[in-house]
Amino acid sequence: MTMTPQPLPARPHLHVLLASPRGFCAGVERAIQIVEMALEKHGSPVYVRHEIVHNKRVVKRLEAMGAIFVEELDEVPSERPVVFSAHGVPKTVPREAQTRAMIFLDATCPLVSKVHVEAERHYAKGLDIVLIGHAGHPEVVGTMGQLPEGAITLVETPEDALHFTPRDPTKLALITQTTLSVDDAAGVISVLRQRFPSIRRPHKEDICYATTNRQSAVRTIAPRCNAILVIGAPTSSNSMRLVEVAQRLGCESSWLVESAKEIPWGELGQPVVLGITAGASAPEELVEEVLNALHQRFTVTMEEISVTKEHVTFKLPRRLNA
Secondary structure (H helix, E strand, O other), X not given: OOOOOOOOOOOOEEEEEEEEOOOOOHHHHHHHHXXXXXXXXXXXXXXXXXXXOOOHHHHHHHHHHOEEEEOOHHHOOOXXXXXXXXXXXXXXXXXXXXXXXXXXXEOOOHHHHHHHHHHHHHHHOOOEEEEEOOOXXXXXXXXXXXXXXXXXXXXXXXXXXXXXXXXXXXXXXXXXXXXXXXXXXXXXXXXXXXXXXXXEOOOOOOOOHHHHHHHHHHHHHHXXXXXXXXXXXXXXXXXXXXXXXXXXXXXXXXXXXXXXXXXXXXXXXXXXXXXXXXXXXXXXXXXXXXXXXXXXHOEEEEEEEEOXXXXXXXXXXXXXXX
């Protein structure tokens, strides 16, 4: 007796809205390239103080090439080159490297360096500085470390801004972490401006173009989505902010995943429309892996939603070409 093969059950349909821009920004690409070129020029090992960017896949790839990641400079032999991460470092770090006659390369994102310069200019004018940011984040640690202790006051929330007491309300300046939620920063700035109308603000917003663009793309797709996956690391501020933006706009089923292995299938269920984006330190290969995982469970159609095109590039340190 011949058995008639039974047809496989049809996979449910899933429409994917792929946010653009997403993934690597110019500062992240520059930082990674600095480590790669340092390895090519100096050989292995090249040390990197802190994760060059907040992404395990990137870190593991660079480790395989010969990079060694450390938390403090005293873990680095004086005869080997060291790279400072894209988040920036306190001034004490390059000072120590110079004292030890080390070869060091600064991969600080130029947009973070811009905030450092702003802080120094305000300080030179005798202004007290308010920094909006997240306590303990490497960028915040680096920015506050540009000036003597007490010169910068960290404010995280509107409540902090409400209770902040300056030495002189007429001599204040404002700077921000580059990877904040645009909406959250606006809320804190609003309180500070109401309390201190003369507070000096940046000529150009400190929140970087990549953070702003990725949040704008999520704002565009969120109203159409049943769920959103943000690809990025839990230590990545800009990635965490993308989840928050999506949830704030009503897409409560929004998750941060580092890779396809972390997709919460049980909670995800069978959405009709799924949004996908990636934080500024997440490589596009992770997006492709998530899409491949979706294709195995769903009949997928895709639509890329682009809010702008990015053409930003940053110069590499001269020392790499010397």
